Structures are given as C-alpha cells and as structure tokens.
Amino acid sequence: MPELPDVEIFRRYAEEHALNQEIKKVSIEDDKIAATSPQTISESLRDRQLKKAERIGKYLFLPTERQSVLVMHFGMTGWLEYQKHEKSQYTKASLNFSNGYHLCFVNPRKLGRLHITDNIQEFCRYMEIGPDALAIGEGDFIQKMKKKRGMLKSALMDQSFLSGLGNIYSDEILFQAGLHPKTRISRLNEAHIGHLFSRMKEVLSLAIEHRANPDNMPDHFIIPHRKEGSICPSCGGEVQKDKLSGRGYYFCPRCQAGEEE
C-alpha cells in the first residue's frame, strides 16, 4: 500500500491528530522495526511534542520541538491509527499522548522502520533518497532523465533517482503516459519526458484526491484493472502481465506500444 499518495494521506492524518500534544510514553512492541535503538527513540520523544508532519518520497518526518525528528517508513504494508483504547493487532509501536490517545504505527509484515534523526537533509543524503516525485520541477526532471539509462519503469521506481513511486503508481503513470514500462530511456526525446512529467503529477494528485484508496480510483486509471485478462479502460483491449526484476507489472500492449525488451 504505502507509496507516495498513501504516505501523503498518512501525513495529513498525523498532522490532523498527533501534533502539539505531550508524548507521555513510547512503546516499541517489536524491536525489529526500530532502525534507531528503542531506547534512543523513547528518550528522544518522551515529554516532547510533534510539531509538524512532512513527507519526502515514502518517508514521513515528524519533528519535535527539539532537535529530534521521528522518521517513519511503512515498508510493504502499514498505516497509522490514532485511537484511545484498543490497539489493532499489528501495532508495532505507539506514542501515548497526555490526552490518553495513541498514535499507532501498524505494520503487519514488519518491513517498516522507525528512525530518529536530528537533520532531515542529512538523513536523506545518507539514505540516498532522491527528489520527491510530487515536489520535483519539470526542468530538474528532464535534466535527470536525460542522464539516466536503462528501462523507464526501473528509473521511476529507483528511490535514489526519484522518490515516492513504487510498483503500482509507476504502472499507472506509464499507462497514462502511453509508454511501455520497458522503454529504453535513451529512446525518449524531451517532449516525451515533458509529457511523462505532467502525467506523473496528474496521477499523483488524483490519487491523493481519492485518498489513495485503490477501490476508489478514477475510471480511466489502470489500477482497478491490475489483473491478467482485465479490460483496458482506454481501448477495451486486454491488460497484460509481465515481469521486471522479478516483479509483476501490468500494462496495455495496445495503449503502451513500444519496444518489448
């Protein structure tokens, strides 16, 4: 679930519920998700407040009024829950506020991570997190693309190149742009890249407007049709499945013509 649009929804949720309240207790239920030691996480957050909720790519940053910033990454499956009593089954960490509510980091597959950093810029540099897909400007995007080689889908999903897109939304963007996922970037001209840029922005904005809910995406999206043999919402042809680096992806061979391999 958590690609850029999902994390943006989590960011807004945290902003709405979890700011400006004293954190009385920090529980780490499973040390596996603590990229920074559980003790450091607790000590950095106890008796502090979260002051902001920011997002870069798939990372959520929650700065306190001091130096410390709580960093969340959700992995393949995860979300936030703000609630008073019962914690859901897969809560791996929670912040207990003075009003009795908890902000729960729910992460069934334990592939998410919590970090503490004192500098977001440095954290991004160290973790090699590229420019955010929603924040990058067209000029930068075109410049970077011109220097990149290999296959288009791989580039869009390369977090050090551009951050925020995963398997699902890269499929959607390529479908909307009418480009085959295995298109060689070197075969694209500046007009192609500019068009890809606007489709990327459009897909991300629309996804966020629809609260990143996959069951509630626009009719012209391919996301609801990510099934083999499903019907392409644009041409009525058949959606196909293929693999790239061991990962399944979906596309419409008619709308996304281009070199195979």
Added chain:
DNA sequence: GTCTTTGTTGGCAC
C-alpha cells in the same frame, strides 16, 4: 502446500 504481494538491501554479473 504453493504462489504472489504495494518495499528495501546486499550480492553478483556484465
């Protein structure tokens, strides 16, 4: 029991 899955990382090959 088998296969697949929305993410990341490290190792290997070219």
Added chain:
DNA sequence: AGTGCCAACAAAGA
C-alpha cells in the same frame, strides 16, 4: 560506475 536480476526479510491471502 551504472544497470539488471535474484534472494532475503515477513506475513497474509488466493
């Protein structure tokens, strides 16, 4: 150096 592929991590659902 940059790129591609695979396995591993973990757990759930088809």
